[in-house]
Amino acid sequence: MREIRVLVRLQVDECEPDAKIDLETMQDAAVDAVENAVRHAEDNGFSHTYADELSIGFVDAVLYEEDMDGEDLDEE
Numbered sequence: 001m002r003e004i005r006v007l008v009r010l011q012v013d014e015c016e017p018d019a020k021i022d023l024e025t026m027q028d029a030a031v032d033a034v035e036n037a038v039r040h041a042e043d044n045g046f047s048h049t050y051a052d053e054l055s056i057g058f059v060d061a062v063l064y065e066e067d068m069d070g071e072d073l074d075e076e
Contacts, residue, residue, distance in 0.1 A: 003059060008034055027063050035061035 010033070012026045038058045046056045 007064060010034070031061050031063050 010030045012030050014021050035058075038061065042056075042058045045051075048054070048056065
């Protein structure tokens, strides 16, 4: 088994124009949304080119962070 990491980028906007949601809440919601979407897809079976040769299973969804020097910080 190999673990492959895939970077997913999301756009997060407040539904109400005058709502002020803090960054941490937006980050938590984004991670939760990705995890829920992937788990739902996993329950239905991932569709991909090599489905007859490869089985793909979900491991985890974590917040991707980048420090001010441009280096990647990966929460684990």
